[in-house]
Amino acid sequence: MQTYQSPGEIGRLTPDVVLDALGDPTRRAIFRALRGGPLAVGRIARDLPVSRPAVSQHLRVLKAAGLVADRAEGTRRLYRIDPAGLTVLRRELESYWDDVLGAFADEAERAARHAEPDRHTALGVGQEDER
Numbered sequence: 001m002q003t004y005q006s007p008g009e010i011g012r013l014t015p016d017v018v019l020d021a022l023g024d025p026t027r028r029a030i031f032r033a034l035r036g037g038p039l040a041v042g043r044i045a046r047d048l049p050v051s052r053p054a055v056s057q058h059l060r061v062l063k064a065a066g067l068v069a070d071r072a073e074g075t076r077r078l079y080r081i082d083p084a085g086l087t088v089l090r091r092e093l094e095s096y097w098d099d100v101l102g103a104f105a106d107e108a109e110r111a112a113r114h115a116e117p118d119r120h121t122a123l124g125v126g127q128e129d130e131r
Helices: 015-021 025-036 041-046 052-064 083-123
Strands: 068-073 076-081
Touching (some): 015 083, 025 041, 025 052, 041 052, 041 076, 052 068
């Protein structure tokens, strides 16, 4: 049984490399095509408006970014999504989410502290009745 070859450990991959690789619309289309499982270059190229050699070049970029892995099967290579690159991308996006939620919580607490005196005024607390 042949094993897939991937570019290496997750620690060597960076979010910038992964995001740059997915910045090209053709590479995104190739990456989406691989969601259904391993495919050969010819099968990927059939659905794209680029040549097989161009698809091969895009696959090399995706592989270097840790997004795809390949293995030999007879005279052709099969490519599949490599979870290593997805892990790097997911961690990066989750860090943004954590930062955004933290900033939202801080702002909500600040707004609540500033609204506290206004709430008392709105309820008439500490004000004399003008009747």
